[in-house]
Amino acid sequence: xxxxxxxxxxxxxxxxxxxxxxxxxxxxxxxxxxxxxxxxxxxxxxxxxxxxxxxxxxxxxxxxxxxxxxxxxxxxxxxxxxxxxxxxxxx
Numbered sequence: 001x002x003x004x005x006x007x008x009x010x011x012x013x014x015x016x017x018x019x020x021x022x023x024x025x026x027x028x029x030x031x032x033x034x035x036x037x038x039x040x041x042x043x044x045x046x047x048x049x050x051x052x053x054x055x056x057x058x059x060x061x062x063x064x065x066x067x068x069x070x071x072x073x074x075x076x077x078x079x080x081x082x083x084x085x086x087x088x089x090x091x
Contacts, residue, residue: 031081035074039063 026048033045042063043056051059066074084090 028085032078034063034066035078039067 026045030042030045033042037045039060042059046056046059069077
């Protein structure tokens, strides 16, 4: 479960990098599907980016790990993500 959190925070770090002109709304949709969606909706959200077989396998594994998190942990992570995205540090 810690791996899922670490990977999610790494994704957030990429979103808020100085090189970013803003957060890609598609990435926001992928993160929402990761935490709130079904495995099929998460796969559908990622598919437009044409992941290779290894990427698909890793994404499936990540979704499985996230699905094992308790609801209150998922809710807290999503609140943290919102806080990070809205922070002046990500501007």
